[in-house]
Amino acid sequence: MANKLLSEMGLPKSIANIFAARNLITAKDVLSLTEFELMELLDVDLAVVASAVAHISEITCPPYQTALSLLEQRVQNERMAGHLPTCLKGLDNALCGGIPFGVVTELVGPAGIGKTQFCLKLSLLASLPSSYGGLDGSVIYIDTESKFSSRRMIEIGYNSFPEAFHAEGMAQEMAGRILVLRPTSLSEFTDSLQKIKVSLFQHGVKLLIIDSMAALLAGEGVQGPQRQHSLGWHISFIKSVAEFSRIPVVVTNQVRSQSRDETSHYSFQELSRVDRPEATTNLDSHLVAALGIHWAHAVSIRLVFESRSGQRFIKLAKSPLSPPLAFPFNITSSGISLLNDDGVEMPGPEIHTIHCQGHSSIINVGSEMMH
Numbered sequence: 001m002a003n004k005l006l007s008e009m010g011l012p013k014s015i016a017n018i019f020a021a022r023n024l025i026t027a028k029d030v031l032s033l034t035e036f037e038l039m040e041l042l043d044v045d046l047a048v049v050a051s052a053v054a055h056i057s058e059i060t061c062p063p064y065q066t067a068l069s070l071l072e073q074r075v076q077n078e079r080m081a082g083h084l085p086t087c088l089k090g091l092d093n094a095l096c097g098g099i100p101f102g103v104v105t106e107l108v109g110p111a112g113i114g115k116t117q118f119c120l121k122l123s124l125l126a127s128l129p130s131s132y133g134g135l136d137g138s139v140i141y142i143d144t145e146s147k148f149s150s151r152r153m154i155e156i157g158y159n160s161f162p163e164a165f166h167a168e169g170m171a172q173e174m175a176g177r178i179l180v181l182r183p184t185s186l187s188e189f190t191d192s193l194q195k196i197k198v199s200l201f202q203h204g205v206k207l208l209i210i211d212s213m214a215a216l217l218a219g220e221g222v223q224g225p226q227r228q229h230s231l232g233w234h235i236s237f238i239k240s241v242a243e244f245s246r247i248p249v250v251v252t253n254q255v256r257s258q259s260r261d262e263t264s265h266y267s268f269q270e271l272s273r274v275d276r277p278e279a280t281t282n283l284d285s286h287l288v289a290a291l292g293i294h295w296a297h298a299v300s301i302r303l304v305f306e307s308r309s310g311q312r313f314i315k316l317a318k319s320p321l322s323p324p325l326a327f328p329f330n331i332t333s334s335g336i337s338l339l340n341d342d343g344v345e346m347p348g349p350e351i352h353t354i355h356c357q358g359h360s361s362i363i364n365v366g367s368e369m370m371h
């Protein structure tokens with residue numbers, strides 16, 4: 001502020017020229033002198049000096065704020081730090097409105113359980129015009145496994161929001177707002193992330209989805225804890241993008257089988273039957289979230305997707321506010337829908353375990369993954 005140039009302050013030309021002639025260039029040069037010193041140096045009378053100093057001070061000092069304007073700003077920030085409703089009533093109630101802005105939400109579960117279906121619906125909701133209850137924004141969808149299907153997304157759109165989708169050109173307009181990136185390696189993913197901070201503002205992005213993180217490392221040939229270590233920068237960056245841009249960031253994560261004696265080892269791939277002969281009968285008996293402890297702590301909300309005796313559930317496994325509830329769901333042409341909105345309260349460690357379809361055995365993502 002003090003280094004602001006006098007020449008850019010809109011002072012009357014006569015006094016601006018005198019300042020320049022006496023080599024007074026910045027606000028600091030003038031405000032460091034007393035009015036008397038300025039009168040002497042500039043050879044002008046007190047009224048001219050006082051008026052110039054008042055003008056320079058006003059421009060240089062940050063404007064004051066009233067208590068009322070601070071209060072209004074706070075209300076505005078809270079509104080902006082809101083939620084993206086999932087349109088699944090029970091889940092939205094439990095999450096106090098939906099997927100929160102400004103934090104990372106993780107969807108974790110076995111392959112084929114419905115994480116991508118959930119992400120497609122969220123993408124639609126973020127891009128839907130506000131008159132239909134959406135956020136009227138763009139979406140950046142980082143699709144690391146080439147699972148994103150625009151055809152499926154449009155199908156969900158037509159069935160979930162028929163009014164909006166039958167409006168002429170709406171389907172095309174919404175599909176045009178969803179920017180799909182398909183990095184094929186960790187370094188391409190790193191590049192995409194670095195470009196995102198700029199794109200967020202250029203494109204009015206209201207939702208960032210990464211589906212999935214773990215898949216990127218699977219092909220890198222890095223082993224065990226090293227894999228998690230090489231993701232350290234990405235994890236911090238993704239968290240900072242959420243905080244800085246105040247948008248919801250949703251990341252999917254698979255669970256994989258793992259033997260009981262290796263609970264500290266987070267693997268991205270199933271151990272082969274040749275490597276672990278005992279796993280042949282117990283292949284999916286012990287699964288862990290693939291990205292490890294550092295990741296677990298970066299996540300504010302975790303939704304566990306699981307299947308028990310053929311019934312799928314979404315479990316609210318981690319949330320600063322919400323009760324530990326499990327919601328049975330199915331997937332139809334209109335995407336994910338809950339079978340009841342009340343959910344089943346699940347106190348204790350059961351909320352953190354992930355049951356696998358067709359398997360009676362369970363996995364436990366561990367107490368360190370809980371909060």
Ligand SMILES: Nc1ncnc2c1ncn2[C@@H]1O[C@H](COP(=O)(O)OP(=O)(O)OP(=O)(O)O)[C@@H](O)[C@H]1O
Pocket residue numbers: 109110111112113114115116117118145147152254331332333
């Ligand atoms: N048009 C549809 N109608 C009904 N169900 C569908 C439809 N399309 C997909 N599904 C369901 O969605 C499931 C796939 O879900 P999804 O692709 O979201 O899995 P995922 O959890 O993302 O798996 P991965 O970790 O492998 O990416 C299918 O098994 C099927 O049950």
